[in-house]
Amino acid sequence: MAERRKFSRVVYRTPATIRQNDKSWETKVLDLSLKGALLATPAGWESGNADDYDLSFRLHDSDIELDMDLKLIQESDEYLRFQIDHIDIDSASHLKRLVELNVGNDDLLHREIAQLTDLKDTV
Template identity: 75%
Template sequence: MPERRMFSRVVYLTAATITQNEQSWSSSVLDLSLKGALLATPEDWTEGNHADYIVTFQLHDSDIEITMEALLVSERDDFLRFQIDHIDIDSASHLKRLVELNVGNDDLLHRELGQLTDLKDIV
């Protein structure tokens, strides 16, 4: 089966918090891309709606926190797949740098950044 992903994923394991309204769950980031994140399903997970989640996590060995508003795209087995709906400029810069360091290919990164811009124009 051909690869359909438009964005490279990087493995990044760290603790995360998922919030929606007044509910909050502890989870773990498993991998990231410029467009979304894969998280472990929390043990006490109770699905709300698929919109308006906030996912936050801290970069290793730093006080930098990445915060993103995300849509729950799918729940499968022990995984939650989120699509970034909105991310502030500081978090986006840190996420870009994290992906850049782990992808190791500047041309690929710039192509993906261009695709992000193109997608925003469509929506």
């Protein structure tokens, strides 16, 4: 099967909280990209009628918290795949830096940022 992913994923394991309306679950981020996140399916997980969720997590050994609005793309017993729907500028800057440090290829990172910008222009 050909790889369809346009954005590099970086393995980043950290505790996180996912929320939808008045529900909240403790989970773990498994990996991240500039466009999405893969989370462990938390205990007691119940997907709601809507596919909109809020995710927050802290960077390791830091007080920096990233917050983002997500859309649920796919779920299984083990994993939840999300697309980033909205992210504030501070969280986006930290996410970009996190990906940049882990990808290790400036040209690839700039190409992905350009693709992300192109996607926003078409929406």
